[in-house]
Structure formats: C-alpha cells, structure tokens
Amino acid sequence: MSDPIAAGGAGEGTRAVRAGLPEPVKYEPTLPGPVFAAHFHLPGEPTGPYTYGRDENPTWTHLERAVGELEAPGRDGVETLVFASGMAAISSVLFSQLRAGDTAVLPSDGYQALPLVRTQLEAYGIEVRTAPTGGDAQLAVLDGAKLLWIESPSNPGLDVCDIRRLVEAAHARGALVAVDNTLATPLGQRPLELGADFSVASGTKQLTGHGDVLLGYVTGRSGEPMTAVRRWRKIVGAIPGPMEAWLAHRSIATLQMRVDRQSATALAVAQALRGRPEVTGLRYPGLADDPSHEVASRQMRRFGCVVSFTLPTRARAERFLEELRLVDDATSFGGVRSTAERRGRWGGDAVPEGFIRLSVGAEDPEDLVTDVLRALEESAR
Numbered sequence: 001m002s003d004p005i006a007a008g009g010a011g012e013g014t015r016a017v018r019a020g021l022p023e024p025v026k027y028e029p030t031l032p033g034p035v036f037a038a039h040f041h042l043p044g045e046p047t048g049p050y051t052y053g054r055d056e057n058p059t060w061t062h063l064e065r066a067v068g069e070l071e072a073p074g075r076d077g078v079e080t081l082v083f084a085s086g087m088a089a090i091s092s093v094l095f096s097q098l099r100a101g102d103t104a105v106l107p108s109d110g111y112q113a114l115p116l117v118r119t120q121l122e123a124y125g126i127e128v129r130t131a132p133t134g135g136d137a138q139l140a141v142l143d144g145a146k147l148l149w150i151e152s153p154s155n156p157g158l159d160v161c162d163i164r165r166l167v168e169a170a171h172a173r174g175a176l177v178a179v180d181n182t183l184a185t186p187l188g189q190r191p192l193e194l195g196a197d198f199s200v201a202s203g204t205k206q207l208t209g210h211g212d213v214l215l216g217y218v219t220g221r222s223g224e225p226m227t228a229v230r231r232w233r234k235i236v237g238a239i240p241g242p243m244e245a246w247l248a249h250r251s252i253a254t255l256q257m258r259v260d261r262q263s264a265t266a267l268a269v270a271q272a273l274r275g276r277p278e279v280t281g282l283r284y285p286g287l288a289d290d291p292s293h294e295v296a297s298r299q300m301r302r303f304g305c306v307v308s309f310t311l312p313t314r315a316r317a318e319r320f321l322e323e324l325r326l327v328d329d330a331t332s333f334g335g336v337r338s339t340a341e342r343r344g345r346w347g348g349d350a351v352p353e354g355f356i357r358l359s360v361g362a363e364d365p366e367d368l369v370t371d372v373l374r375a376l377e378e379s380a381r
Contacts (some may be wrong), residue, residue, distance in 0.1 A: 020066025086202020089216030206334030
C-alpha cells in the first residue's frame with residue numbers, strides 16, 4: 001500500500017502532525033531530540049551526510065523534510081534549507097542569485113527590512129526596481145530582470161497579487177521568482193505549485209507560532225539555484241541552532257489547528273470592524289469585499305491571521321492599544337497569543353500614523369472580538 005503522506009494525498013492536519021518524522025525505531029522517541037554537535041565522528045574519507053556542524057545537522061534534516069512536505073507535498077526534486085532567521089533566508093536567495101550588473105524587482109510595500117536589503121544590493125552594483133504588490137504592478141518593471149521578489153499577501157498592507165501570472169511573465173523574460181510565503185504559510189498557499197522557483201519564509205511567525213523561535217527557510221526546486229543557496233548558507237554561516245530547529249519541528253505538528261483557528265477568528269474580527277465609523281482602510285483578504293479577495297480566493301486556501309486597519313490619529317491608535325486586555329502590544333505576528341501594534345512607530349512602512357496591524361491568536365473568537373470592540377469604545381473617551 002502506498003504512503004499517503006509521501007504521495008501528497010494525506011489531509012493537511014495529518015501531514016503537519018507527521019511531517020519529517022524518521023522511520024520508527026523501537027525504544028526511540030517519535031521525534032528525536034536535538035543533536036548538539038559541532039563535529040561528528042569521521043574516520044577515513046568524509047563520505048557521510050554529517051561532517052561538520054555548519055554544513056548539516058540531523059535535527060535540521062528532519063525539519064527540512066517536514067517543511068518540504070508542507071510546501072510541496074508529494075513532489076520530487078524539491079529541497080528545503082533552514083536558516084537562523086527569516087532575513088537570513090531572504091538574504092540567501094537574493095545574494096546567492098544576483099551579481100553586479102543584474103536587476104532585481106522587489107515590492108515597494110513589502111517587509112520593512114527590504115529597503116535595507118535594497119541599499120546593500122545597490123552597493124554591490126545590482127539595479128533594484130520596485131512596484132506595489134496590488135494590481136500586479138511588478139509586471140511593468142520586469143523587463144531585463146534576473147530575479148522577481150513577490151510578497152503576497154504583503155506585510156503590513158495585505159495586498160495580494162496573481163502569483164501565477166507574475167511567475168509566467170517573469171519566466172518568459174528569463175527571470176527567477178521567489179515568493180515570501182511568511183504571512184500565508186504553506187497551509188495558506190504553495191508558491192512552488194503556482195510556478196515559483198523559491199518559497200521563502202520566516203518560521204519565526206505562524207509556522208512555529210509561539211513567539212519563542214527565530215528561524216527561516218527556503219524551499220526550491222533542486223538544481224543550481226538551490227545549490228547556490230546552500231553554498232551561501234555555508235559561507236555566511238547563517239544556520240539555526242539545533243534547539244531552535246527541534247522546537248520548530250515540534251510546533252509544526254499543531255500548525256493546521258492553529259492556522260484554522262486563527263484564520264477563522266481573523267475573519268470574525270475583520271467582520272466586526274467593518275462599518276465601524278472610526279475604522280478606515282480595513283484589509284483582510286478573506287473579506288468578500290476586500291480588494292484582494294478575488295485573486296486571493298484563486299490561489300489561497302486560508303487567508304491568514306493578520307488584519308490591518310487605520311484609526312483617525314496616532315493618539316487614538318495608542319489609546320486603543322493601551323485598552324486591549326487580550327492583545328499584547330508587540331511586533332511580529334502569527335503567535336497563539338494575539339498581538340497588535342501601531343506599525344508607524346518603526347518607520348520604513350508607508351502607512352498612516354494610526355495604522356494598526358493586528359495579529360489574531362488562538363483565543364476564543366467571542367472573547368477577542370469583545371476585547372477589540374471594547375478597546376475601540378474606550379479609546380474614544
């Protein structure tokens with residue numbers, strides 16, 4: 001009988017629970033503990049898989065298999081590499097694929113560290129073009145590009161682009177395509193199935209979901225591009241600790257339950273905010289009237305845990321955050337405990353002073369909606 005998980009036919013919850021587990025061994029744990037090793041016993045020629053701790057680690061191997069089974073279930077010729085952080089993963093793709101004289105296309109409304117990346121790319125003689133995510137605007141600046149970087153949904157504005165359309169256009173021009181899949185997670189969308197060459201994500205966020213691990217990964221089609229990413233990781237040494245890798249793998253087992261709960265509650269929060277007179281610019285791709293809903297519905301299976309909206313002033317936004325009881329004022333997103341922040345406090349995002357990014361956790365939906373609406377009322381006083 002064929003293995004439904006290996007064939008990609010298992011349900012997403014089943015796959016998440018069992019992803020990356022080794023074959024069972026009598027008296028051994030189902031998920032082996034983290035392997036703490038800088039070097040390995042290595043007599044004779046170094047022909048085995050584990051030689052030195054910067055290159056490979058058995059704990060990474062289990063996690064990489066798990067992520068690969070979620071990003072590309074049942075597909076051969078795909079590999080995953082894990083990194084010390086999401087930014088390490090992002091940098092590995094950009095700096096391993098681009099050379100002086102090349103052109104990269106980045107989103108103008110993406111993660112706030114991308115402007116820092118742009119500055120470094122340009123310092124290396126790489127041309128960088130930008131365009132917004134919404135309306136597939138990056139199509140207009142693709143000619144001559146070596147690499148297209150997509151972030152969909154975008155962070156923090158939650159715009160969505162037609163990934164398949166952009167991929168086809170980029171490939172027709174000879175460009176590689178990387179998709180930042182952090183906000184969607186592999187349970188929300190699978191960029192490689194939409195044609196992308198790389199799916200990149202910060203595992204710090206919803207993938208691990210507990211706010212206690214810094215991690216990143218790159219999943220891509222086997223071949224020279226992924227070989228270059230692996231080489232970059234070896235050179236830079238941007239590797240995760242074995243404990244972080246083990247915690248991440250442990251956390252993936254509950255991914256489907258967390259994502260389903262958080263996505264459903266995020267929709268409930270967005271619906272509760274709709275029509276509130278003090279709320280403008282409400283965005284959540286799961287809302288039927290969201291500008292991105294039609295495109296998102298074609299390529300996403302779940303719409304994520306982040307809701308964004310704007311309150312009239314900075315002061316009103318700060319009072320709202322102070323009044324919340326079930327939502328921590330913290331950055332990042334995707335954790336089981338809800339968080340929110342006035343995103344403009346960091347700079348770098350083109351958002352109004354009263355812009356709020358709310359990450360919905362695993363609290364009871366009724367409790368969270370009640371808390372958000374109460375905080376809105378209190379913040380008006």
